[in-house]
Amino acid sequence: MTATPSPGEPGSREAPIPRPAARAILVADRRVLLFSSVADDVPGLLWFMPGGGLERGESSEQALRRELREETGLDDFELGPCVWLRRHVWRWQGRWYDQRERYFLARAGSTEVDASGLESGEMQAIRGFRWWTAAEIAAATSETFVPRALARLLPPLLDGDVPAAPIDSGI
Numbered sequence: 409m410t411a412t413p414s415p416g417e418p419g420s421r422e423a424p425i426p427r428p429a430a431r432a433i434l435v436a437d438r439r440v441l442l443f444s445s446v447a448d449d450v451p452g453l454l455w456f457m458p459g460g461g462l463e464r465g466e467s468s469e470q471a472l473r474r475e476l477r478e479e480t481g482l483d484d485f486e487l488g489p490c491v492w493l494r495r496h497v498w499r500w501q502g503r504w505y506d507q508r509e510r511y512f513l514a515r516a517g518s519t520e521v522d523a524s525g526l527e528s529g530e531m532q533a534i535r536g537f538r539w540w541t542a543a544e545i546a547a548a549t550s551e552t553f554v555p556r557a558l559a560r561l562l563p564p565l566l567d568g569d570v571p572a573a574p575i576d577s578g579i
Contacts, residue, residue, distance in 0.1 A: 424497050424506035430472040431459030431509050433492075434485065436516040438566050439539040441480065442553070446535065448499075453535060456554040457511065468510045476514070479530070481522025488513035491570060492577035494555055511577065513565055542566055555579065 434441040434457065442455040458479045462471040469487060476482055492511035497504060519539055526534060545551075546559040555561065555577040 422504055424504040427505045427507045428462045428468070429460055429507050429509045430462065430468040430475065431457040431511045432472055432476055432485075432487075432514040433457060433511055433562070433565060434476070434480070434482075434514045434516050435566065436519045436539065439519070439541050440545075440562060441516070441519075441521065441537060441539055443479070443537045444535045445533045450552045452550055452552065454552045454554065455538075455540075459509070459511075461507075469512070472512055472514075478525040478527070479523060481520075481525060482516055482518060484517035486515040486517075488515065489570060490574045491565060492555065492561065493574045494577045494579070496554075496579055510574065513570060 432441075440457070442457060444453040444455050446452075447454045458476055459472055460475045460479075462468065463474075466474070468490065472487065476485065490510045490512050492509075494507075494509040494511065496507050496509070498507065499505075521537055523534070523537060540548075542559065542563045545553060545562065553559065557578050561577055
């Protein structure tokens with residue numbers, strides 16, 4: 409069995425599809441909401457924040473409000489500033505994407521999540537969700553979080569230290 413080369417690697421004929429995306433650092437009671445999935449190149453579960461790709465003509469904020477309604481059922485949240493930026497090239501359903509993400513701080517009025525609005529592909533990929541504390545993330549050595557530096561990046565936000573301009577969160 410041969411591995412599929414990444415875009416730009418020898419043997420690859422496919423250029424990644426540019427994909428702007430918005431994600432929410434959705435906080436309630438000093439906990440952040442993360443969804444889990446499995447990925448071929450990651451052992452165990454991969455934990456990531458709600459959000460997704462922008463549709464044609466949408467701003468990041470509009471896309472994020474739509475995605476949060478679809479993925480969490482939540483309408484009761486306060487959308488704050490964009491605090492992190494992330495770029496990641498990844499494969500989904502046989503296609504490569506060059507995703508440029510903007511992470512917005514958001515405060516939820518409820519922790520009741522209704523994920524029934526997920527699209528069929530998302531429903532197959534997502535294994536569950538959980539509200540995590542920063543300490544739990546830091547202690548979860550067998551889990552993979554996106555961004556990878558989440559354990560370091562999250563505590564300042566929870567303490568009210570919001571960067572004046574978005575910072576690169578790394579992969």
